[in-house]
Amino acid sequence: MTDPLLKIEDVSVEFPAHKGVMRALDHVNVEAGKGKTMAIVGESGCGKTTLARVVLGLQPTVSGSVTLNDDLAVLPDTILAQRIGMVWQDPFASLDPRWSIGRIIEEPLKLAGADGDVTQILKSVGLTPAMADRFPHQLSGGQRQRAAIGRAIALRPPLVICDEPTAALDLSIQAQILNLLQDMQQDLGCTYLYISHDLATVRFIADEMTVMYFGKVVEQGNAANIFDDPQHAYTQRLLRSVVTIDSLGRVPDVEEQDETEEALTV
Ligand SMILES: Nc1ncnc2c1ncn2[C@@H]1O[C@H](COP(=O)(O)OP(=O)(O)OP(=O)(O)O)[C@@H](O)[C@H]1O
Ligand SMILES: [Mg+2]
Structure with a gap:
């Protein structure tokens, strides 16, 4: 890849488990190009959020490094916040209920001692200036996620991590939020x-994609190519299960799953 902004190299993370340790990430490598979208996909528990926490410097690793623009991403929190914006799955949980929307968006600017126009940020995420005085519970789910995106981009960070940003939203609102993310980019x-x-949203937004399975990267590359011609048995199963659930209303049958398990043990 030419000129990656984010380089995650050989990252491994372990958590204590009842029999020793559990490897949540196993020698993971991911690169994301400037101005591009790298999607991380895989089933629940495969390590996606753990990877986000590593990039944010919140999760200790047993090996590997994360660099942003070739700087080691072990930085004071205030500098890191200027470089990485974060949008979490559930805007209700991630926005302080006691703070007005204006204060929530202003906070990263204040912490960094940076100039920024809250009204302008509200407008850029499709909210009205009057919403600055409202509180999270007075907004709809989609509006709350717009506010969370406003907070994430307030400092114009070069990297924004979105962890399931549309999962808590209705389908029609999901599309609006994806469009907003694209416009912001x-x-x-x-x-x-x-x-x-959610592979439907990934297909819409991703340039590149990394498929993870139990803490390991099993396939990586151009997103459109992977959707058209998945190489790894697990990716094939993942994509097939979307088609099956969406269009046929059933989950893959046991035989299909067994075949995949065999292929994956290679
Ligand atoms: N703090 C922790 N202590 C112990 N185990 C953890 C901790 N955080 C995550 N894990 C485990 O690490 C694995 C990866 O978890 P992670 O939350 O990264 O998965 P995920 O891909 O984000 O899943 P989901 O799609 O459900 O959000 C899981 O088995 C999880 O139980
Ligand atoms: Mg997660």
Whole structure:
């Protein structure tokens, strides 16, 4: 890849388990290009959020490194916040209920001692200036996620991590939020690390994609190519299960799953 903004190299993470340790990430490598969207996909528990926490410096690793623009991403929190914006799955949980929307968006600017126009940020995420005085519970789910995106991009960070940003939203609102993320990327030129198990949204937004299975990367590359011609048995199963559930209303049968398990043990 030419000029990656984010480089995750050989990252492994372990958690204590009842029999020794559990490897949540196993020698993971991911690169995300400037102004591009790298999606991280895989089933629940495969390590997606753990990877996001590593990039944010919140999760200790047993090996590996994360670099942003070739700087080791072990930085003071205030500098890290200027470099990485974060949008979590559930805007209700991630926004302080006691703070007005204006204060929530202003906070990263204040912490960094940076200039920024809250009204302008509200407008850029499709909210009205009057919403600055409202509180999270007075907004709809989609509006709350717009506010969370406003907070994430307030400092115009080069990297924004979105961890299941549409999972808590109705289908019609999901599309609006994806469009907003795309518009922001065009305006700000930011790179997205877009975490999701919803392949329909990944197909829409991703340039590149990394498929994870139990803490390991099993397939990586151009997203459109992987959707058209998945190489790994697990990716094939993942994509097939979307088609099956969406169009046929059934989950893959046991035989199909067994075949995949065999292929994966290679
Ligand atoms: N703090 C922790 N202590 C112990 N185990 C953890 C901790 N955080 C995550 N894990 C385990 O690490 C694995 C990966 O978890 P992670 O939350 O990264 O998965 P995920 O891919 O984000 O899943 P989901 O799609 O459900 O959000 C899981 O088995 C999880 O139980
Ligand atoms: Mg997660």
